[in-house]
Amino acid sequence: MKLKSNIKFVGTSGNFKKSDLIICGIPYDITSTFRHGSQKAPDSIRKYSDSIETFSPIQEKDLIDYNIFDSGNIIFPSKIPKHAMKKIEKYTYDFINRNKRILYIGGEHLITLPIVKKYYEKYKDLKVIYFDAHADMRMHYDGNKFSHATVARRIVEMIGAKNIFMFGIRSFEKEEYNFIKKNKIFCDYGHSKFKFVIEKLKDSHVYISLDLDVFDPSCFPGVGNPEAGGIFFNDFIKLLPYISSIKQNIVSLDIVELMPDYDLSGNSSIFAAKIIRELILSLL
């Protein structure tokens, strides 16, 4: 396993073997179209995580009371999507074999596809909770089958239309919109049906993918494709008890699409770090 990063997420320590949860950075951003920069996200989040406390007053838990291991970043000698996805699959497979739960930090949203592929090979009942501003349901994008804008479509082809649950989606191309309607894919404009969905997933293995552009650009401007009308930090925090209620079922999760350079104040990176702290603690 070759991973690399000189900075670690606040409150992480210990070693791989003893860890309750592992952080893995996936600094890959090639297929983004409008603008780039999410390859800088894992280390930016780590750096800015130093400004937050390890203790969560919301959950009354502290990161330092658990063994959380920050494994660094996957290195991509070849940026070609096909090669990069194989590499991500290899690491995911290894983590699964070692029985470890991972919080993957992207990178662009395409990284979710090889990860979900490996979990689906292991857990045939896998359900995916997908937070995003955009539907990501295009058949092709710019001639590419594999792109940040086609991820959800490829996931649906793999796990089936009834096994994905989308929240915060407020931007569609007409064909994506019709595809979602026609296939009766669960797609919530906000998050009002989150509790209802979680109750349905009590007996399944669940993977969570969080595209940070689900948040409103007024509180989270550091993304490639900002989309007005999103959720806020306090909205997301209210979902944590539900996530926690099925924590045994959650196989792993990812956080993608932060572009630190589009928010030079650092606020978006700090916001992402706080979301990560809360998500990790909700699973432990």
Ligand SMILES: [Mn+2]
């Ligand atoms: Mn996305």
